[in-house]
Amino acid sequence: MSLTANWSYPTSVRFGAGRISEIADACTAAGIKKPLLITDRGLANMDITQRTLDLLEEAGLGRVIFADVDPNPNEKNAEAGVKAFKDGGHDGVVAFGGGSGLDLGKLVAFWAGQTRPLWDFEDIGDWWTRADADAIAPIVAVPTTAGTGSEVGRASVITNSETEEKKIIFHPKFLPTVVICDPELTVGMPPFITAGTGLDAFAHCVEAFSSPHYHPMSQGMALEGMRLVKEYLPRAYADGADIEARSHMMSAAAMGATAFQKGLGAIHALSHPIGAIYHTHHGTTNAVCMPAVLQFNRPAIEGVFSQAANYLGIVGGFEGFCAYVDELNDSLGIPKSLAGLGIENPDIDRIVQGALIDPSTGGNPIEMTAENTRELLLKIV
Numbered sequence: 514m515s516l517t518a519n520w521s522y523p524t525s526v527r528f529g530a531g532r533i534s535e536i537a538d539a540c541t542a543a544g545i546k547k548p549l550l551i552t553d554r555g556l557a558n559m560d561i562t563q564r565t566l567d568l569l570e571e572a573g574l575g576r577v578i579f580a581d582v583d584p585n586p587n588e589k590n591a592e593a594g595v596k597a598f599k600d601g602g603h604d605g606v607v608a609f610g611g612g613s614g615l616d617l618g619k620l621v622a623f624w625a626g627q628t629r630p631l632w633d634f635e636d637i638g639d640w641w642t643r644a645d646a647d648a649i650a651p652i653v654a655v656p657t658t659a660g661t662g663s664e665v666g667r668a669s670v671i672t673n674s675e676t677e678e679k680k681i682i683f684h685p686k687f688l689p690t691v692v693i694c695d696p697e698l699t700v701g702m703p704p705f706i707t708a709g710t711g712l713d714a715f716a717h718c719v720e721a722f723s724s725p726h727y728h729p730m731s732q733g734m735a736l737e738g739m740r741l742v743k744e745y746l747p748r749a750y751a752d753g754a755d756i757e758a759r760s761h762m763m764s765a766a767a768m769g770a771t772a773f774q775k776g777l778g779a780i781h782a783l784s785h786p787i788g789a790i791y792h793t794h795h796g797t798t799n800a801v802c803m804p805a806v807l808q809f810n811r812p813a814i815e816g817v818f819s820q821a822a823n824y825l826g827i828v829g830g831f832e833g834f835c836a837y838v839d840e841l842n843d844s845l846g847i848p849k850s851l852a853g854l855g856i857e858n859p860d861i862d863r864i865v866q867g868a869l870i871d872p873s874t875g876g877n878p879i880e881m882t883a884e885n886t887r888e889l890l891l892k893i894v
Contacts, residue, residue: 516696516760523665523771528694528764530756533655536565536607536693537572543651543690545605547575549598551618552610553582561657561698565609577601579621582610585788585795586617587674588631594621598650605651608689611710612661612795615654616669619687622650623669636668636683636872644684654689657698659749659762660710660796662717662770664692672789679785681872694767696759704750705797708845711746711762713796715739715841716780716803717769722821723814724776724876731775736821738768743825743837750845776876779806779868783890786867793854800847801854805892807835809885813878851894864890 517529525542527535540548548569556562557580570576579597582590598606598621608618624631626648633643654664663669668683702710718738721731741761748758783806784798807814811831819830827833848854865886868874874881 516757524688524692525690526665526692526694526767530695530697530760532693533561533565533695533698534568536568536653536655537574539653539691539693540569540574540605540607543605543653545574545651545653547601547603548577548605548607548653549601549603549621550578550607550609551582551594551621552578552580552614553584554580556580556610556614556657559701561701562609565607565655569607577603582613582617584613585672585679585792586613587672589674590617591620591624591631591671595625598625603650605653608652608654608664609657611656611658612663612670615656615661615663616671619652619654619663619689620669620671620682622652623682623684623687625650631671631682632673632680634682634684636681641684646684646686649684649686652689654692655698656694656763656766658702658706658710659699659759659766660713662714662766662768664689664694665767666770670785677789678867679789679871694763696756696763699759699763700754700756702753704753705846707750707753708746708847709794709796709800710766711742711749711796712800712842712845712847714762714766714769715742715746716796716799717773717777718742718765719803720778720780720876721769721772721775722817723778723810723878725813725878726776726876728775731772734768735772735775736824738765738772739821740825741765741768746841747844777873778877779809779874779881779886779889781873782868782871782877782881783864785871785873786864787851787856787859789867790860790863791854791856793856797847798854800842801849801851802893804835804838804842805889807838809889810877810879859894861887861890861894
């Protein structure tokens with residue numbers, strides 16, 4: 514079976530090994546003549562990034578990179594990125610990398626043309642309508658990990674560095690015009706990043722599948738996304754050069770991010786404040802939270818996850834699914850608690866407060882309160 518395709522859902526996606534060679538054509542298709550490539554510091558000097566810059570330069574599109582991006586990007590990174598975008602006279606962004614580079618790149622393309630403060634566009638009610646949609650620059654997204662799925666998302670997660678809170682900035686035009694999903698770009702990921710990002714994709718699928726909101730298309734996508742992770746994450750972890758496994762994990766990441774239009778839940782509600790305060794890896798933090806959240810939500814999800822277990826070939830219904838998650842985490846070296854992430858004596862009150870105001874809370878199938886969220890958090894410290 515050929516693992517190369519062109520998809521028009523949820524946006525224009527050019528999927529397949531080697532398709533980074535089409536980056537210049539993708540920019541042209543998006544109407545970009547002078548792109549700013551935005552990525553994180555760790556990727557800035559890597560071969561895959563330099564090769565992409567070579568391709569842009571050879572096509573006469575320039576060779577400009579902005580890489581002042583933290584692992585959990587914040588408004589200071591965004592301000593610097595917007596300055597680089599404006600000073601360079603750029604007309605579009607190539608968002609390149611994992612979740613941090615993609616989120617920051619999308620945000621710069623969005624915010625560079627706005628006149629209001631960044632937090633005026635937080636994902637609250639209809640605040641997104643405050644934006645001048647015509648001033649949003651086009652985006653070409655190129656993921657180099659298989660986890661966040663930000664390349665097909667309509668939002669960016671940005672940390673407020675002053676309050677140490679993760680905020681979601683949303684607008685429909687955050688969705689990139691063109692996406693290049695080239696699994697060859699993920700081959701160099703070390704095993705621990707493969708694990709953390711892969712489990713981020715899995716968490717997106719699990720939470721979308723758990724959400725009580727009505728969205729049958731997302732429900733089906735979440736289920737198949739879980740299957741792809743189950744089949745191919747262990748292979749990608751064991752052999753980073755397994756291009757078939759890398760391809761299917763890249764699909765699972767995009768599927769998870771598309772599926773969570775249906776909603777997220779307590780896993781992300783907890784991991785967002787934990788990551789903002791303690792700067793932990795997002796996907797790994799999700800994985801640490803997942804077993805306890807599954808049990809927390811059991812009264813509402815036991816039936817649907819028994820059905821999921823059947824589809825996934827897991828024996829034992831809901832309990833079997835939970836046992837599988839524990840085994841998967843163990844096999845990928847995921848800690849069982851926040852202490853294993855290096856967080857000693859966490860600020861319980863602060864995390865609970867952050868979780869309850871996080872937008873993900875609204876998608877959890879069990880209502881989260883101060884009392885039960887504290888009890889939940891204490892199970893993972």
